[in-house]
Amino acid sequence: MEAPRKGSKGGRVAIYDESLKISVCCDYHSGRLSVSQVGKKYGLDEGTVYHFLRWYKKYQGRLEGLTSASISKDKDVVDLSKELSYAQLRITALELLLKNAEKEMGVDILKKHGTKR
DSSP states (O other): OOOOOTTOSSOOOOOOOHHHHHHHHHHHHTTSSOHHHHHHHHTOOHHHHHHHHHHHHHHHHHHHHHHHHHHHHHHHHHHHHHHHHHHHHHHHHHHHHHHHHHHHHOSOOSOOTTOOO
């Protein structure tokens, strides 16, 4: 943060990330921490915490849509990662099957890279 210039009434306004604002508001709204405790946890003064709470109240509907969309994206990511791990397992099993078949039959089953047809 930049130091205030001489003669000016205040310093530069800090810009905080939305994820920090949401985290601060969620900690306060959970009911376990007071405004001053939340401020101490994040290194903010009480006025900034109150500002975040007003901001959260103003944009709560828009933010809830974002969080529900991110939850559905998280589910998609989990589903895709399960599919990917299954596909990798299947590929490994097929490669082992081909290697065993080559050993038993004594014939190269896989096409070598760069060979002519």
